[in-house]
Amino acid sequence: QVKERGKGHYQYYRKDMKKGTSQTMLLETGLRKSIERDELVLLYQPQIDLLTGETTSFEALIRWNHPELGFISPGEFIPLAEETGLIIPIGEWVIEKVCKKLRDWKEAGYSDISIAVNLSPRQFQQPGLVNYIERNILTNKIDSNNLEFEITEGAIQDSKEALHTLAELKKLGVKVAVDDFGTGYSSLSYLKYFPIDTLKIDQSFVREVLQDKKDMAITTTIIHLAQSLGLSVVAEGVEDEKQAIFFKKMKCDKAQGYFFSRPINEETVEAHYFKK
Ligand code: C2E
Numbered sequence: 001q002v003k004e005r006g007k008g009h010y011q012y013y014r015k016d017m018k019k020g021t022s023q024t025m026l027l028e029t030g031l032r033k034s035i036e037r038d039e040l041v042l043l044y045q046p047q048i049d050l051l052t053g054e055t056t057s058f059e060a061l062i063r064w065n066h067p068e069l070g071f072i073s074p075g076e077f078i079p080l081a082e083e084t085g086l087i088i089p090i091g092e093w094v095i096e097k098v099c100k101k102l103r104d105w106k107e108a109g110y111s112d113i114s115i116a117v118n119l120s121p122r123q124f125q126q127p128g129l130v131n132y133i134e135r136n137i138l139t140n141k142i143d144s145n146n147l148e149f150e151i152t153e154g155a156i157q158d159s160k161e162a163l164h165t166l167a168e169l170k171k172l173g174v175k176v177a178v179d180d181f182g183t184g185y186s187s188l189s190y191l192k193y194f195p196i197d198t199l200k201i202d203q204s205f206v207r208e209v210l211q212d213k214k215d216m217a218i219t220t221t222i223i224h225l226a227q228s229l230g231l232s233v234v235a236e237g238v239e240d241e242k243q244a245i246f247f248k249k250m251k252c253d254k255a256q257g258y259f260f261s262r263p264i265n266e267e268t269v270e271a272h273y274f275k276k
């Protein structure tokens, strides 16, 4: 019996591996062409100011509209893009698209809306990044403080290069948020030296914040930490009203999550949030 199970396991493993590999190769080939084929899409998820209840910003979240497979989530192709280096052109496409959107919105009279852009570690370490962002800010004549960049603790570590990049970003006037805060196994000392504006509480702490005493303790501590350091704090993954009320009561600055809205396309943003 053990042998049979072992064998079955082995076969399953092999099949799975094979499928996994060809699937990955297929995706990589497709991903290379996704930009020129215009298959990448940005959705925007509202971030709500908990004091006023207004939507003051959106997080840009990428999707890949694959001709055969349909919408593929970034969780599936961003790691592949990181591995292959394709994240650089894809990331540039995102930055360009977001800056153009901010320009459109500014021209339409909505100049105090911000957009947050995710940067993965390899993008953040790419030498041309700050230059690329600056050029896009200038050509589109947008206000740099309407742009925020989200990086994870893993991307910054405690390195000199990261500090330099952050300082250069700050010179442009853009904001910097630490995404998935509290999940990165890093020391807190970077908060002392790195010019950071925002902490985003990871959704793994938010999901059961009202049921789990430890999640409650961690979330509360992150909010207090941000407040003491003079940073803005955002709760990610708020899925119900009770959680929203909790974060409002805690004086967490902003919240984002399915309770308020799923990520939506630009037409929906404009129709829903920009009506007078
Ligand atoms: P993230 O930056 O932490 O984004 C939050 C993720 O949580 C998004 O998933 C969002 O759709 C999802 N989410 C928002 N509210 C809720 C909620 O109430 N409940 C639940 N269960 N989930 C919620 P998404 O869009 O699949 O993105 C996943 C990750 O992919 C992002 O995590 C980010 O790390 C990465 N990503 C997305 N867009 C980009 C991009 O343009 N560039 C780069 N480098 N990475 C990106």
Ligand code: MG
Residues within 6 Å of the ligand: 059, 118, 150, 179
């Ligand atoms: Mg993010």
Ligand code: MG
Residues within 6 Å of the ligand: 179, 180, 200, 202, 203, 236
């Ligand atoms: Mg996050």
Ligand code: MG
Residues within 6 Å of the ligand: 180
């Ligand atoms: Mg994440």
